[in-house]
Amino acid sequence: MRTIMPYGPAITVERDHVQEFYEAGGHTLIVWDEREDRVLVTTPMHALDASRMIIAGYEDRAWLEAITDVAEDADPYAVMAATFTEGARRDLRDWPTTRTLQAIWHDLRDELDQRDIHLAAAPETAAAGFLTDTYRWTEDPALKVRLDLGMNLASPAQAVIEADDDRGRITELTLGVSGPRRSLAVTTIAGALQTALGAIAGLPY
Known part of the structure; x- marks a missing residue:
């Protein structure tokens, strides 16, 4: 049975988002902006808007670096883009509660x-x-x-x-x-x- 999410098109993190996130370093985050329905790479300060859902951050860097070090034929950015996409779509289930708490x-x-x-x-x-x-x-x-x-x-x-x-x-x-x-x-x-x-x-x- 198909589950219909209440928040428009499914979130998709692209390979280029992950590469930009990785190369920017520091405390950069990947977020989904609900109002614009788009994924972007930004700083923590600009991720504070309650309508922005954090997808990935500093905590994910070690994982990405490990994949980058051992990757042979696979594109590590593409692999992580798929992983982040899956996690973001799963997090949509709790998004109404998360958004409310972020605003509070x-x-x-x-x-x-x-x-x-x-x-x-x-x-x-x-x-x-x-x-x-x-x-x-x-x-x-x-x-x-x-x-x-x-x-x-x-x-x-x-x-x-x-x-x-x-x-x-x-x-x-x-x-x-x-x-x-x-x-x-x-x-x-x-x-x-x-x-x-x-x-x-x-x-x-």
Whole structure:
């Protein structure tokens, strides 16, 4: 039986998108823009719009580099384009919830981006209405933050900080803020994460 998605034509990531993403390096992302119904390669700052669905980011680079290193006859960009396309079409199922949560947490995502803590992967959306974002910090790209966010500030944000190197899983943080001033809460959460990352980066290992 055929499943009809509510969001127009099926998303297709082209080979050229993957090549541009790979060659741009850094914190570049592949996103789908719902309003324009097109795939593009952009920076984390320009991926913050709630109508843009992240398809791939920093977290996918190691995988792409591994395929590029071992590829013989296969075109690694084409292989990854097919993989990203499959993942994006699957993520369309949760897109209404993801889009809503992205809009709710746009201010926090923006605050983190201004502190050089950048979105690095497609978000995960749980059925219970939680969004899990993955971030990388420019000052120490080996450090990764996974941040669980609910529908509002009534649910504390849960953060896990881990590293790609021998440090592994480093710490877990519960970031609960209450009060009428949302902007203060957002600044407090972002500041706490930045402070924790700075402290971890300064520790010997």
